[in-house]
Amino acid sequence: MTAEPYPLLERIDTPQALRELPEAELPQLATELRDYLLHSVSRSGGHFAAGLGVVELTVALHYTYDTPHDRLVWDVGHQCYPHKILTGRREALHSIRQQGGLAPFPKRNESEYDAFGVGHSSTSIGAALGMALASASGQTPRKVVAIIGDGAMTAGMAYEALNHLGDARADVLVILNDNNMSISPNVGAMSNYLTRMLSGKIYSSVREGGKRLLKQMPPMWELARRTEEHVKGMIAPGTLFEEFGVNYFGPVDGHDLMDLVRILRNLREHKGPRLLHIVTRKGKGYAPAEANPVKYHAVSRFDPDKGMVSGAATRKTYTEVFGDWICDMASRDERLMGITPAMREGSGLVAFSQRFPRRYFDVGIAEQHAVTLAAGMACEGMKPVVAIYSTFLQRAYDQLIHDVALQGLPVLFAIDRAGAVGPDGPTHAGAFDLSFLRCVPNLVIMAPSDENECRQMLYTGYLQEAPACVRYPRGRGPGAAIETEMQALALGKARMLRQGHGIAFLAFGSPAQEALKAAQSLGASMFDMRFVKPLDEDIVRNAARSHAALVTLEDNVLRSGAGSAVNECLARAGLDTTVLNLGLPDRFQDHGSREQLLAEAGLDARGIMAQVERLILNGDCERPGAQVVS
Numbered sequence: 292m293t294a295e296p297y298p299l300l301e302r303i304d305t306p307q308a309l310r311e312l313p314e315a316e317l318p319q320l321a322t323e324l325r326d327y328l329l330h331s332v333s334r335s336g337g338h339f340a341a342g343l344g345v346v347e348l349t350v351a352l353h354y355t356y357d358t359p360h361d362r363l364v365w366d367v368g369h370q371c372y373p374h375k376i377l378t379g380r381r382e383a384l385h386s387i388r389q390q391g392g393l394a395p396f397p398k399r400n401e402s403e404y405d406a407f408g409v410g411h412s413s414t415s416i417g418a419a420l421g422m423a424l425a426s427a428s429g430q431t432p433r434k435v436v437a438i439i440g441d442g443a444m445t446a447g448m449a450y451e452a453l454n455h456l457g458d459a460r461a462d463v464l465v466i467l468n469d470n471n472m473s474i475s476p477n478v479g480a481m482s483n484y485l486t487r488m489l490s491g492k493i494y495s496s497v498r499e500g501g502k503r504l505l506k507q508m509p510p511m512w513e514l515a516r517r518t519e520e521h522v523k524g525m526i527a528p529g530t531l532f533e534e535f536g537v538n539y540f541g542p543v544d545g546h547d548l549m550d551l552v553r554i555l556r557n558l559r560e561h562k563g564p565r566l567l568h569i570v571t572r573k574g575k576g577y578a579p580a581e582a583n584p585v586k587y588h589a590v591s592r593f594d595p596d597k598g599m600v601s602g603a604a605t606r607k608t609y610t611e612v613f614g615d616w617i618c619d620m621a622s623r624d625e626r627l628m629g630i631t632p633a634m635r636e637g638s639g640l641v642a643f644s645q646r647f648p649r650r651y652f653d654v655g656i657a658e659q660h661a662v663t664l665a666a667g668m669a670c671e672g673m674k675p676v677v678a679i680y681s682t683f684l685q686r687a688y689d690q691l692i693h694d695v696a697l698q699g700l701p702v703l704f705a706i707d708r709a710g711a712v713g714p715d716g717p718t719h720a721g722a723f724d725l726s727f728l729r730c731v732p733n734l735v736i737m738a739p740s741d742e743n744e745c746r747q748m749l750y751t752g753y754l755q756e757a758p759a760c761v762r763y764p765r766g767r768g769p770g771a772a773i774e775t776e777m778q779a780l781a782l783g784k785a786r787m788l789r790q791g792h793g794i795a796f797l798a799f800g801s802p803a804q805e806a807l808k809a810a811q812s813l814g815a816s817m818f819d820m821r822f823v824k825p826l827d828e829d830i831v832r833n834a835a836r837s838h839a840a841l842v843t844l845e846d847n848v849l850r851s852g853a854g855s856a857v858n859e860c861l862a863r864a865g866l867d868t869t870v871l872n873l874g875l876p877d878r879f880q881d882h883g884s885r886e887q888l889l890a891e892a893g894l895d896a897r898g899i900m901a902q903v904e905r906l907i908l909n910g911d912c913e914r915p916g917a918q919v920v921s
Contacts, residue, residue: 297323304379306353306404314354317548321350324373325576327381329595332372335385336591337714338395340574340584341370341440344470344545348438348569349373351551355559356434362406362422366415366439368396369588370468378404388714390883395715410718411682412656413446415439416465420452423461434559435462441469442633445655450535456564457536464558465537465566468545470573470584532566541568546575585636606770609763612742613705614639616749617676619777621647626674627753630654632661638678638707658683662690662702669700674753680708681721681762688727695758696733702759703752709738709762710801710846711875711889716882722875724762725799725823725847729856735759735782736823738800738845738853741771744821750777764801764846766885783825789817794903795834795841799823799853802844802873805889808896813903815842823853831860835868840907842871846894849874871906873899 299316300323303309312320325346332339350373352363358378365371375393376384380402386392397405407418419437426433443449444467456463529539538561543554551569558565573588574580579598580587586599593599607615621627621643629643633656644651654661658679665675684691684706695702709721728736735755739745745763752759785797788807794815798806803819810817816838818830834841843854854872861868875892889895893902 297327299323300327303377306358309353317350321346321548328372329577331384333593333595337387338369339590340580340587342372343575343577343580344571344573345370346373347546347548351555353377354552355555359403361434364407364415364419364437365397366443367412368409371397378402388882390887412443413449416449416452419463420456420461423463436464438466441471443656446657453535460563462562463564467566467568468571470571538565542570545569545571606767607742608767609745610639610707612745614642616746617643618646628668628673628675630661630665630675631678632656632658640678658687659690662687663694665702666694666700669702676703678705681706681724682719692731696731699733699757701756704760706760706762708765710764711885712765713885714882717879722848725853726851728760729824733757737761738823739763740803740819742768743771743773746773747778747780751780754779769804783822783827785818785820785827785830788819791816793839795838797841797843799845802846802894805896806844809899812900826856828860831857832864835861835866840869845874847874
């Protein structure tokens, strides 16, 4: 498969140029856009299947609405590559997710067409409502559209926003992009016709005029209102949205571009809260992605003719280590319950869900509920394991404190994607978990330095009769041999990896590997701290007394992180040893590979040695991102 020339697409550098095209040329533009997306992402990697599914919708939206004056608010943003292509970023698409290149999601400071920065799910309706209310208050007339997927609609905050939207009667169009069902016969010509009819001016004027007349006769008004709801309920699954006070239209074929344009034109003239339900197919137009949209959700480089080919991996990812452990543990203990907020594949729970389906619970994009669900299970003697990304745990912080930690319930949190994550950028960077977890009473917090330690920590945390967290990074470990026999670690005890002199490195989690290289080069001592809480204070005090300086390392922001725990320990003991704290900087790091971001933060071996030489050996304390305490 070779890339075709793009005679129409190459003329489109802005949506204004798109709107100058004759309507009859739009299908050809959509074909070119889909082909360009395929060949660009196959060379660069990136989010893929979701974008293929919204090509027609993206063209129709920019053709119908006066962007960027009118606001398009995308949910999550995995599907925004076509949007980026049509808004002046086509030639830069090859750089997406790479250091210095385009951001993987909509980003306000990247383009005026990116109305709202996203990366996490279910924010679009609330943000769009805020924009619409601000527009109305400021007398700046503009249209606002929120585009949300069926998966994102499983989150509570989407319904909170819908509830407010219906109550506020704000002028917002919500487009529900439903790609979890096939386009069945009732989502064909008849359904599209009915939606055009219900969204058209004649029906709208008759409907509104009838409302004004019948409201003078309350019994007749109530009868008419209920009749309309029942008729619409027979032809469309919109009763729920109508109960929120949001006028429902659909479902319609989201790949029928010409119909979408006509329907959006009708709905653009409407006022008030309304929802258009479209049905699309992830991976549309590329057979391998249609057949396996999960596999093609985010891709590395591949040959479009051959599709993605999995290579043989010599080292396990930390996610795979967790996936193996939870299956092994579940086979030993029938009390184990596995919970995920819609991240079965990403969190390594596929095998567990297949082997133990009655103990597997995918709650949808509902992180708060996932944690409280686990608390309820723990109250009844179960041993719940919540598999969750670091950045998604942020969304359930109150539940972690109030429902789990306050009650001292034995819930194990397997926290994936901790620390620098890489190409997905700051929205997915797990840079804060040590800081926001360390201050919570009753928690045990562990950070493994290799694959085997990860397995043993999961087992250690599972055995606790209190909440425990094991946080581990994205990607593969250093290649440590994994012991199948599980052994509990001594609670709150570090281990020495190297005896040296002068300087002692205290490493928390994955930076231990690079710290060990630096320690060997500098003749320093090296400790794998293992536990952030409870901290091995004996090791900290003894290291401070026997070394001229300590260096703490963590892939977490420095503020309130593991290094701060060491500083607090030394202060309590009255020890004035020089301490260099190394970690992630006090800013949001842009996207790039995990290795690039760690090097940028000075957490690779070269960066560690350079900072030690400059800040300790030479006494230069002026380095952002590092902190020296004397």
